[in-house]
Amino acid sequence: MKEINKIIIHCSATREGEDISAATIDKWHKKRGWKGIGYHFVIRLNGIIETGRMLNECGAHTKGENCTSIGVCYIGGVENFKTDGEYKAKDTRTESQKESLIIILRYLKKIYPKATIHGHKEFAKKSCPSFNAFEEYKDLTKIETNGIYTNKLARIINWVYGFLKSYNQSNTNRK
Numbered sequence: 001m002k003e004i005n006k007i008i009i010h011c012s013a014t015r016e017g018e019d020i021s022a023a024t025i026d027k028w029h030k031k032r033g034w035k036g037i038g039y040h041f042v043i044r045l046n047g048i049i050e051t052g053r054m055l056n057e058c059g060a061h062t063k064g065e066n067c068t069s070i071g072v073c074y075i076g077g078v079e080n081f082k083t084d085g086e087y088k089a090k091d092t093r094t095e096s097q098k099e100s101l102i103i104i105l106r107y108l109k110k111i112y113p114k115a116t117i118h119g120h121k122e123f124a125k126k127s128c129p130s131f132n133a134f135e136e137y138k139d140l141t142k143i144e145t146n147g148i149y150t151n152k153l154a155r156i157i158n159w160v161y162g163f164l165k166s167y168n169q170s171n172t173n174r175k
């Protein structure tokens, strides 16, 4: 894992109004032969933030940037009907998802103060995440939370993160 210098926003490219969990994306990505979900965070329709990969693990979400970025995915990103045989890209973020995106971005900027915020489409010929993340979050990108980051803090955050992850998994298994 190299130094994290970017936070990259994605959408799940699932239809507007359809709620998908991190556990489901984990299954999809395992089917592709990956070790599991490629994103570090998933934001559900109701704004719940679910954990994916550990922060100290390389992601699998943006070719060429996976070990230098954190991947955040909101659920949605396409219309819920087809036009000319396909689901067109649409910014389907709910108000709760917009709020949670800002919360998670502020949190990540505390851990990675120098990281810049982007949308997947800046790195690939895709419409993901169906809005202009670079423009929308440029003021958040400028926030420099100097002095808050320490290795010790990063270790503690990772510990809490791992705890939440196993807690979520045991809850998922119980269902």
Ligand SMILES: [Zn+2]
Binding pocket: 009, 010, 011, 061, 120, 128, 129
């Ligand atoms: Zn994407």
